[in-house]
Amino acid sequence: MAARKEGECCEDLRRERAKCSFNKEELTYLMDGGKDKTLHRRKIEDIFLADPEFLDPIRPEYMSHEERYNNELRKACHMIRKFNENEDMQQLVGEMEGIRSLMGSGLGVALTKDGNPLALHFVMFLPAILGQGTVEQQGYWMSRAWTGEIIGTYAQTELGHGTFLRGLETTATYDSNTQEFIIHSPTITATKWWPGGLGKTVNYAVVMAQLYTQGKCHGVHPFIVQIRDEETHQSMPGVTVGEIGPRLGMNTNDNGFLRFNQYRIPHTNMLMKHSQVLKDGTYVKPANDKLSYGTMVFVRVAICFDAYRQLQRAVTIATRYSAVRHQSELVPGEPEPQILEYQTQQYKLLPQIATVYGIMFAANDVWNTYNEVTGNISEGNLAYLPELHALSCGLKALSSTDATNGVDVCRLACGGHGYLATSNLPRIYTTTTAAITYEGENTVMWLQVARYLIKSYHDAQKGHRLQQSVSYLTTQSASAHATADLSNTALVAAYKQAVSVMVSNAAAHLQDHISKGAVFEKAWNSCSVYLVKCAQAHARYYTCEKFVDGVNRAELSEGTRTVLLRLCRLYLIYHITINQGDFLRSGALTGGDISSLEKEMADILAALRPDAVSLVDSFDIHDRVLDSSLGSWDGNVYQRLYNEALKSPMNQTDVPQGYYKYLRPLMKANL
Numbered sequence: 001m002a003a004r005k006e007g008e009c010c011e012d013l014r015r016e017r018a019k020c021s022f023n024k025e026e027l028t029y030l031m032d033g034g035k036d037k038t039l040h041r042r043k044i045e046d047i048f049l050a051d052p053e054f055l056d057p058i059r060p061e062y063m064s065h066e067e068r069y070n071n072e073l074r075k076a077c078h079m080i081r082k083f084n085e086n087e088d089m090q091q092l093v094g095e096m097e098g099i100r101s102l103m104g105s106g107l108g109v110a111l112t113k114d115g116n117p118l119a120l121h122f123v124m125f126l127p128a129i130l131g132q133g134t135v136e137q138q139g140y141w142m143s144r145a146w147t148g149e150i151i152g153t154y155a156q157t158e159l160g161h162g163t164f165l166r167g168l169e170t171t172a173t174y175d176s177n178t179q180e181f182i183i184h185s186p187t188i189t190a191t192k193w194w195p196g197g198l199g200k201t202v203n204y205a206v207v208m209a210q211l212y213t214q215g216k217c218h219g220v221h222p223f224i225v226q227i228r229d230e231e232t233h234q235s236m237p238g239v240t241v242g243e244i245g246p247r248l249g250m251n252t253n254d255n256g257f258l259r260f261n262q263y264r265i266p267h268t269n270m271l272m273k274h275s276q277v278l279k280d281g282t283y284v285k286p287a288n289d290k291l292s293y294g295t296m297v298f299v300r301v302a303i304c305f306d307a308y309r310q311l312q313r314a315v316t317i318a319t320r321y322s323a324v325r326h327q328s329e330l331v332p333g334e335p336e337p338q339i340l341e342y343q344t345q346q347y348k349l350l351p352q353i354a355t356v357y358g359i360m361f362a363a364n365d366v367w368n369t370y371n372e373v374t375g376n377i378s379e380g381n382l383a384y385l386p387e388l389h390a391l392s393c394g395l396k397a398l399s400s401t402d403a404t405n406g407v408d409v410c411r412l413a414c415g416g417h418g419y420l421a422t423s424n425l426p427r428i429y430t431t432t433t434a435a436i437t438y439e440g441e442n443t444v445m446w447l448q449v450a451r452y453l454i455k456s457y458h459d460a461q462k463g464h465r466l467q468q469s470v471s472y473l474t475t476q477s478a479s480a481h482a483t484a485d486l487s488n489t490a491l492v493a494a495y496k497q498a499v500s501v502m503v504s505n506a507a508a509h510l511q512d513h514i515s516k517g518a519v520f521e522k523a524w525n526s527c528s529v530y531l532v533k534c535a536q537a538h539a540r541y542y543t544c545e546k547f548v549d550g551v552n553r554a555e556l557s558e559g560t561r562t563v564l565l566r567l568c569r570l571y572l573i574y575h576i577t578i579n580q581g582d583f584l585r586s587g588a589l590t591g592g593d594i595s596s597l598e599k600e601m602a603d604i605l606a607a608l609r610p611d612a613v614s615l616v617d618s619f620d621i622h623d624r625v626l627d628s629s630l631g632s633w634d635g636n637v638y639q640r641l642y643n644e645a646l647k648s649p650m651n652q653t654d655v656p657q658g659y660y661k662y663l664r665p666l667m668k669a670n671l
C-alpha cells in the first residue's frame with residue numbers, strides 16, 4: 001500500500017524514521033491484538049479503499065446539507081451491499097466487530113466522513129435487539145436487520161429529557177383486548193430528539209417508553225416500532241418524523257425527531273428478554289430493573305475504543321507535521337528547527353501518544369469485564385453489574401474527555417494550518433467531542449461513578465468485601481508517603497492513596513451536611529463538584545494500573561518494551577504533575593517527590609523525541625483514514641495544502657459572482 005512504503009517521504013520524515021529505536025510492527029500488532037489481526041485489517045483496508053465508489057466527488061464541506069447526506073448514504077449502502085453480496089467478504093470482515101469498524105472510528109471514517117446514516121443501525125439497533133430481545137425475537141428481527149432489509153435506530157432521548165430516563169414521557173400502554181401497545185407522545189417535550197439515522201434513513205426504531213399495563217406504570221422499556229412504510233418509505237399514519245437541523249459536527253447522521261399519536265404496535269414488539277407483559281396484561285418483573293439500560297452499557301464500552309482511535313489520528317497528523325514544520329530560532333543564527341525540537345511541543349504531543357495506550361489498555365480490560373459480567377448475567381448472577389456500570393461510565397467519561405482535549409491540543413499544535421478543514425483536525429474534533437455528550441453526559445457519568453465509590457466506601461467501613469476495582473478503599477490509609485520509592489508500582493499506589501483519601505473526605509463532607517440537617521440528596525448536590533473530582537481520580541488510577549499491567553504483560557522485544565515503558569512512565573508522571581494538589585494533600589507524595597518527577601518528565605520527553613514519528617507510524621493509519629493535508633505519510637505538507645486550496649469551488653472562477661452583485665456597486669458608487 002503506497003501510504004505505508006518506506007522511502008517515499010520528504011527528507012525530514014526520512015531522517016526521523018531512520019532514528020527509530022524499536023520495532024514498529026511489534027507495537028502495531030500489540031494495538032491490533034496480534035500479527036494476524038494486523039494483516040487482516042490491512043487486507044480489508046486495501047479492498048475497501050481501492051473501491052472507487054468510496055471516493056467523494058468534491059470535499060463534503062463544499063456540499064449542501066442534503067448533498068452531503070446523499071453522498072454518505074450512497075457510500076454507506078454500497079458498503080453494506082459489498083458486504084452482503086460477497087461471502088468471502090463476510091468471512092473476511094467478520095461479524096459484529098468487523099462491521100462496527102467499517103461503520104465507525106476504524107476504516108469507517110475514511111469511507112464515510114462526517115457521520116454515517118447507517119451507524120446507529122449497527123451501533124445500537126442491532127445490539128439492542130441482541131441484548132433486550134428473547135431468542136425468538138432475535139431470530140426474527142436480526143435476520144431482517146442484519147441484511148439491511150429493515151434499518152433501525154435507538155430512540156430514547158426526548159426534547160425534555162436525555163439524562164433523566166425515569167422522566168421520559170413517551171408511553172406504551174397495553175391494550176389486552178387487541179393485544180397491542182399504544183405508543184403515544186403526550187406533550188411536545190415527549191418528542192424523541194437526537195437519534196442518529198432517525199430523520200430520513202430508518203424505517204424502524206427501538207423506542208424506549210414508559211410501560212403501562214393494567215393501569216400501572218412499570219418504567220422505561222424497549223419496543224420495536226415501525227416508523228416508515230417498508231415499500232414507500234413514507235412515515236406511518238400516527239407517526240411524525242423528521243431531521244433536527246445542522247449540528248456542530250456529524251451532520252450526515254440525520255439525527256431526527258419523532259412523535260406518536262396513539263400509534264398501535266403488536267404485543268410481540270416489546271423486547272421481552274428481561275421483563276414481560278403476558279397476553280392478559282400481567283407484568284413480569286426483570287431480575288434487575290436496570291437491565292433495560294444494557295444497550296447503553298455496551299455502547300459506553302465501545303466509545304472508549306472510538307476515543308483512542310480518534311486521538312491516534314489527531315496525534316499522527318500533529319506529530320508528522322511537527323517534524324516537517326520549521327519555525328523560529330532555537331539558537332540565534334542557526335537554521336530554523338523542526339517545531340518538534342521545542343520541549344513545549346513535545347509536552348503537547350508525547351502525552352497524547354501515551355494517552356492512546358493508556359485508554360487502549362484500560363478499554364481492553366473493561367471490554368473483558370463486560371463480556372464476563374454479561375455472561376454471568378445470562379446465568380442469573382447480577383453481583384458484578386454495579387461494578388461494570390461504574391467502570392463503563394468512568395472509562396467512557398475519561399476516554400471521551402481525554403481524547404477531545406488531546407485532539408484540540410493537536411489542532412493547536414499545528415498553528416494556523418490546524419484550523420483548516422483539510423488538516424482534518426476540525427472534523428476529528430467535532431466527532432470526538434460529541435461522545436462527551438452522547439451515551440450519558442460526562443458529568444452525569446462521573447456522578448454515577450462517585451455514587452458507586454461512596455457506597456463502596458461505606459461498605460468497606462462496615463467490613464464488607466469490596467469488588468476488585470475499588471478494593472483499595474479498604475486497604476489504603478492516609479499515612480504520609482515514607483520512602484523515596486518512585487517506581488511505577490509506588491506511583492500507582494500513590495494514585496490509589498490519593499483517591500482513597502479524597503473519597504473519605506467526600507464521605508465526611510456529605511456526613512457534615514447531613515449532620516447539619518440536609519437530606520442526603522441535597523447534601524450530595526452540595527458536594528458534587530468534589531465528588532466528580534473523586535470519580536475522575538478513580539478512573540485515572542484505574543487507567544494507570546491497567547497501563548502498567550498491560551506493558552508488563554505484553555510480549556515485546558527489549559527496544560520496544562523500553563519505548564512503551566517510557567510512554568507509560570510519562571503517563572503516570574504527567575497526570576501526577578497536573579493534579580499534584582491531590583497527591584500532596586493526601587500525603588501520597590511529597591513536594592520533593594513531585595520535583596524529582598518533573599525533572600524525570602523532562603528527561604523522558606527528550607528520550608522519546610527521536611522516536612516520536614516512528615511511534616505514530618506504528619499506529620499504522622492509512623493516509624485515506626487520516627485524510628489530512630498535514631499528516632500524510634510522505635510529509636508533502638505545503639504542496640498538499642496548496643493543491644487542496646486550488647480545488648475550492650470558489651477558485652474555479654477568477655472573479656466571483658458576488659463581485660458583480662455587491663462589491664462592484666459599492667466600489668463604483670462614487671463614479
Ligand SMILES: CCCCCCCC(=O)SCCNC(=O)CCNC(=O)[C@H](O)C(C)(C)COP(=O)(O)OP(=O)(O)OC[C@H]1O[C@@H](n2cnc3c(N)ncnc32)[C@H](O)[C@@H]1OP(=O)(O)O
Pocket residue numbers: 119120123124154156157162163164165166196290293294296297299385386389437438439440441444448451452455
Ligand atoms: C456513531 C454515533 C454513536 C452515537 C450513539 C449515541 C446514542 C445515545 O446517546 S443513546 C442515549 C443515551 N442516553 C443516556 O446515556 C442517558 C444517561 N442516563 C442514564 O443512563 C441514567 O438515567 C442515569 C445513569 C443517569 C441515572 O439513572 P436513574 O434511573 O435515575 O438511576 P439512579 O436513581 O441514579 O440509580 C439507580 C441505580 O441504578 C444504577 N444504574 C443506573 N444505570 C445503570 C446501568 N446502566 N446499569 C446498571 N446499573 C445502573 C445506579 O448505579 C443506581 O444504583 P444504586 O441505587 O445501587 O446506587
Ligand SMILES: Cc1cc2nc3c(=O)[nH]c(=O)nc-3n(C[C@H](O)[C@H](O)[C@H](O)COP(=O)(O)OP(=O)(O)OC[C@H]3O[C@@H](n4cnc5c(N)ncnc54)[C@H](O)[C@@H]3O)c2cc1C
Pocket residue numbers: 120153154155156157160161162163164193194195196250255434437438439440441442443444447
Ligand atoms: C451527536 C449526538 C448523537 C446522539 N444520538 C442519540 C441517539 O442515537 N439516540 C438517543 O436516544 N439519543 C441520542 N443523543 C442524545 C444524548 O444521549 C443526550 O443528549 C445525552 O444523554 C444528554 O442528555 P441531554 O441532552 O438531555 O442533556 P441534559 O441532561 O439536559 O444536560 C444539560 C446539562 O445539565 C447537566 N445535568 C443534567 N442532569 C444532571 C444531574 N443529575 N446532575 C448534575 N448535572 C446534571 C449536565 O451535566 C449538562 O451540563 C445524541 C446526542 C448527540 C449530541
